[in-house]
Structure formats: C-alpha cells, structure tokens
Amino acid sequence: MSIYTEIILDHYQNPRNFGRIPNPSFHSQASNPLCGDRLELDIVVEEQKIKDIKFQGVGCAISIASASLVTETLKNKDLLYLKKIDKNFIIKLLNIDLGVNRLKCALLILEAIKKLLV
Amino acid sequence: MLNNLKNDFPIFKNYPDLVYLDSTAMSLKPKVVLEKLVEYYSRYSANIYRGVYKISEKATEEYEKTRQVVADFINAEKNEVVFTRNTTESINLVAYSLGRKIIDEGDEIVTTVMEHHSNFVPWQILALETGAIFKIIDIKDDGSLNLNFQSGNLDLDEVITKKTKILALTYTSNVLGTINPLKEIIEKAKKINPKIIIVVDAAQSAPHLKIDVKDLRGDFVAFSSHKMLGPTGVGVLWGRKELLEEMYPFLYGGEMISEVYLEKTIFKNPPHKFEAGTPSIGEVIAFKEAIKYLKSTGIDKIRQHEKELTLYCLKILKDEFGEKIKIFGPKNIEARAGIIAFTFDNFHPHDIASILDDQSIAVRAGHHCAMPLHNRLKVNATVRASFYIYNNESDVEKLVLGLKKVEKTLT
Numbered sequence: 001m002s003i004y005t006e007i008i009l010d011h012y013q014n015p016r017n018f019g020r021i022p023n024p025s026f027h028s029q030a031s032n033p034l035c036g037d038r039l040e041l042d043i044v045v046e047e048q049k050i051k052d053i054k055f056q057g058v059g060c061a062i063s064i065a066s067a068s069l070v071t072e073t074l075k076n077k078d079l080l081y082l083k084k085i086d087k088n089f090i091i092k093l094l095n096i097d098l099g100v101n102r103l104k105c106a107l108l109i110l111e112a113i114k115k116l117l118v
Numbered sequence: 119m120l121n122n123l124k125n126d127f128p129i130f131k132n133y134p135d136l137v138y139l140d141s142t143a144m145s146l147k148p149k150v151v152l153e154k155l156v157e158y159y160s161r162y163s164a165n166i167y168r169g170v171y172k173i174s175e176k177a178t179e180e181y182e183k184t185r186q187v188v189a190d191f192i193n194a195e196k197n198e199v200v201f202t203r204n205t206t207e208s209i210n211l212v213a214y215s216l217g218r219k220i221i222d223e224g225d226e227i228v229t230t231v232m233e234h235h236s237n238f239v240p241w242q243i244l245a246l247e248t249g250a251i252f253k254i255i256d257i258k259d260d261g262s263l264n265l266n267f268q269s270g271n272l273d274l275d276e277v278i279t280k281k282t283k284i285l286a287l288t289y290t291s292n293v294l295g296t297i298n299p300l301k302e303i304i305e306k307a308k309k310i311n312p313k314i315i316i317v318v319d320a321a322q323s324a325p326h327l328k329i330d331v332k333d334l335r336g337d338f339v340a341f342s343s344h345k346m347l348g349p350t351g352v353g354v355l356w357g358r359k360e361l362l363e364e365m366y367p368f369l370y371g372g373e374m375i376s377e378v379y380l381e382k383t384i385f386k387n388p389p390h391k392f393e394a395g396t397p398s399i400g401e402v403i404a405f406k407e408a409i410k411y412l413k414s415t416g417i418d419k420i421r422q423h424e425k426e427l428t429l430y431c432l433k434i435l436k437d438e439f440g441e442k443i444k445i446f447g448p449k450n451i452e453a454r455a456g457i458i459a460f461t462f463d464n465f466h467p468h469d470i471a472s473i474l475d476d477q478s479i480a481v482r483a484g485h486h487c488a489m490p491l492h493n494r495l496k497v498n499a500t501v502r503a504s505f506y507i508y509n510n511e512s513d514v515e516k517l518v519l520g521l522k523k524v525e526k527t528l529t
C-alpha cells in the first residue's frame with residue numbers, strides 16, 4: 001500500500017497550522033541535513049495549555065503531513081500532553097507503513113517537539 | 119542495443135515487475151556468479167593458503183585465479199592486484215599506507231568537488247592530520263571539471279605544482295555521470311611533477327568502460343566488485359609494484375606475514391602484504407565469473423548500449439516534462455556515463471523515489487554520498503536513475519510513466 005494516502009496528501013497540500021507566531025512562548029527547530037528538510041515550531045502557552053501552535057518549513061510530503069497532523073492533535077491540549085508524543089504515537093497517527101528510511105521524515109516534527117521545552 | 123539480458127539475472131524471475139535503475143549504487147548479479155558462490159560454499163569452502171588438504175588447495179587456486187582475471191581485465195600484473203572489501207577501503211589503504219608516509223606539512227593534496235565521499239574524506243582528513251594543503255578542483259556549469267583548456271590543450275599549472283604529492287580523482291562521477299579526460303589529466307600532471315601520485319576512483323568506470331592501467335599511467339586504481347555484477351565484500355586496489363613495495367602494510371595480522379618473532383615481523387610481498395586476515399574468499403572466487411560475463415558481453419557493447427539508453431532517456435524526459443525536469447551533468451554523450459541525476463518541479467526527491475517505488479521502480483534519492491557536489495550544485499538532494507546491461511527501453515518508458523504518476527499524486 002502506498003504511503004501517499006488521501007489524508008497524507010491532503011495535509012501535505014494544505015498543511016494545518018502552517019506559519020509562524022510572532023511572540024511565541026516557546027520556539028524550536030529541527031533539520032535533517034541529509035535531505036535538507038527543516039521545520040520550525042512555535043507555541044503559545046497560557047495557564048499550562050497549548051493555546052496556539054504553528055510550524056513552518058520545507059520538506060517532503062511525509063515530513064510536512066506529519067507536522068500538520070501532529071500539531072492538529074496538540075492544539076488546546078495540556079502542556080503535559082507534549083510528553084505523550086513519541087515515535088509510536090506518530091506512527092499510529094499517520095497510519096501508513098513507513099520503512100526505516102522514510103520514518104526519519106515523519107519524525108522530524110518529534111525532534112522539534114522534544115527541543116521545545118529544553 | 120544489447121539483447122535482453124534480464125533472463126540471466128534471477129532477481130527478475132523472483133520480481134518480474136522490477137524496474138531497476140540504481141546500478142550506480144549496486145549492480146544486480148547474473149546466475150553464473152550466484153552459481154559460483156554456491157559452488158565454493160558447497161564444494162570447497164575451506165580457508166586459503168593454510169591447508170595442505172585438497173579443498174583448501176582448490177579454494178586457494180580459485181582465489182588466485184580471480185587475481186589473474188582481474189589483472190587481465192585492466193591490463194595489469196597479477197601481483198599488483200590487491201583484494202580489499204570495497205573501493206572505500208582501497209582508497210583508505212592508499213591514504214594510510216602511502217599518504218601517511220609521504221605527506222608533510224605544506225605539501226598539497228588535490229581532489230575535485232565531484233568526488234564520492236570515499237575519495238574525498240580520506241584525503242581531507244589526511245591533510246588535516248598532516249598540515250597539508252587540501253586543494254579542490256571545481257566544476258563548470260556543464261558538469262565537467264573546471265580545468266584550463268588553452269586552444270584545446272589542457273593546462274594544469276594552476277592546480278598542480280611541484281608540491282602536489284597526491285592527485286585523487288574520479289574517472290566517472292556517480293552523480294553527474296561526467297567521464298573525466300583522465301589520460302590527458304594524468305599525462306599533464308606528471309609533466310608538471312613527475313613524482314606526483316595519482317589515485318583513480320574507478321568505481322563507476324570499471325563496470326562500464328575499458329580500463330587499461332598501463333595506458334592510463336596512474337599510480338593507483340580502485341573499484342568494487344558489487345558494482346560490476348560481482349558479489350559484495352570485494353574491492354580491488356591496483357597499484358604500481360614499486361609503490362606497493364615501499365608502502366606500509368595497512369592491517370597487521372595473519373596471512374600478511376612471512377615470519378613472526380618475539381621482537382620483529384617480516385611481511386609478505388605485495389599483494390599479500392595488504393591482505394591481512396581471512397578475506398571474502400567465496401566472493402572473490404565468484405567475482406571472476408562477473409568479469410568473464412562482462413568480457414563475453416563486450417565492454418564496448420555495454421558502453422554503446424548505455425549510451426543509447428541514456429540518450430533515449432534524456433530525450434523523452436525533455437519531451438515529456440520540458441523545463442520541469444532539471445538534469446545535471448554533461449550534454450555530450452561521449453563525456454557522460456549512463457547516470458542521470460535530476461530534480462523534478464519542486465517535488466521532494468524522497469517523495470519522487472517513494473512514489474516510483476510504489477510502481478516497482480528503484481531509483482536513488484538523496485546526495486548520493488557527494489555532499490560537496492550537491493552544495494556546489496545548490497540542491498539538497500537529487501533523484502538519480504542509472505543504467506546497466508540488463509536495462510532496456512521499456513525501463514526508460516516506465517520511468518517516464520512513473521514520473522507522470524508522481525506529478526499526478528503530488529499536485
């Protein structure tokens with residue numbers, strides 16, 4: 001089965017939460033020098049809740065769709081929820097059969113999330 | 119065009135739909151090579167040089183026969199052929215065993231921006247360790263080396279000086295497909311500095327072009343069995359006898375010694391001095407079947423076949439996709455191997471390769487172990503399709519259909 005499912009393509013072509021936030025509470029970036037992919041992530045936190053979240057960057061369909069889908073699940077969640085995001089969470093969310101090589105693309109947003117609060 | 123050779127390659131029986139366009143990374147294997155591997159492992163799978171028993175003698179004889187077949191293939195002497203694991207190890211062997219002997223602070227090591235990392239990093243590190251000057255020959259926009267041609271003649275005075283101890287360069291670029299005018303470069307470089315050591319990365323040439331080391335007059339030539347129909351785990355380093363004799367050994371231990379005492383060790387002569395430990399015996403033995411297969415197909419015919427496929431592919435890519443496809447490397451087919459690296463619209467190379475893979479088309483995406491070159495070309499990654507003797511026009515047409523699917527999927 002192709003990894004380019006309708007959902008993946010939809011989130012690649014119309015990424016949700018795409019852009020920057022002017023004065024974010026936290027900011028991070030992640031990149032994969034092997035393929036030149038690069039993501040930036042901004043969040044606004046109010047009363048321990050993720051009030052707003054946006055990402056921007058360049059990447060393949062998988063890395064963009066993954067960032068779009070993941071940020072969607074995070075909006076308005078408790079800040080602690082960030083800790084729940086791990087490899088398995090993302091694999092389940094994308095619901096496609098990624099080989100080892102493409103998994104790296106899907107996990108670029110995870111790297112950005114991990115860097116957010118440090 | 120060659121006749122369809124797919125029947126000689128068992129992978130196509132097991133995977134009939136496969137459109138294999140990544141022979142630059144690894145070639146497929148003909149049945150004769152697989153049979154020879156099975157022959158060794160099932161009939162005389164003994165270690166070499168050690169046993170006095172029959173099957174060890176048989177294995178030794180078969181192993182050494184490959185050395186002769188390789189030597190004949192490149193017009194070398196048998197004892198100038200060293201078996202390594204791959205091209206990378208062959209080049210590292212020279213960098214360690216000779217480089218560390220002859221390079222001093224202020225000496226120059228010259229290479230090019232189109233090198234595979236395996237002919238770049240060993241020299242960069244050697245220069246950093248010794249304080250030598252690391253000089254890099256640039257390319258022109260057409261993908262050829264940026265060398266000075268004065269009225270049709272090559273002028274190397276700007277890059278090569280009397281202080282240049284090593285010139286390491288590739289015969290064929292694994293991304294641009296550029297075939298460098300090697301013989302001319304070697305001749306001119308040796309005129310400027312007769313003592314210069316020239317190391318040729320022939321990983322992408324040995325499978326496709328006639329190599330005659332006596333005619334080329336370089337000092338070392340490195341290539342890999344796995345890219346020329348042979349098994350993995352076998353590389354070749356050809357070196358001039360006098361140099362192999364004066365070099366340090368590379369790895370120390372069994373097989374490479376003639377006598378060991380508590381206080382000293384006497385090494386074997388080359389090539390055995392450089393073959394420490396048990397080598398890839400079965401793989402070396404089977405490698406000669408690959409060379410025999412190439413020879414019986416005819417290297418010139420192979421090159422002609424690849425030229426025709428490459429021209430056809432370049433043409434239909436342009437016809438179908440026009441400016442959306444950006445192809446790197448020389449336009450002149452005489453200076454270009456069957457390697458086509460490209461970008462397509464603003465689609466990410468990984469997405470292109472994945473969608474092609476969904477259609478059983480195997481291409482490579484990334485920087486192909488040539489990051490300095492990709493930086494020079496100002497792209498992060500490219501898609502690369504490459505051809506070998508089992509490819510045909512239908513493979514090229516399937517690539518085009520595949521790319522249409524990519525376009526449809528991503529827009």
Ligand SMILES: Cc1ncc(COP(=O)(O)O)c(C=O)c1O
Binds near residue numbers: 142143342
């Ligand atoms: C031009 C060139 N040099 C060196 C190598 C390295 O070969 P190996 O991985 O067998 O050491 C390659 C393989 O991709 C190559 O294309």
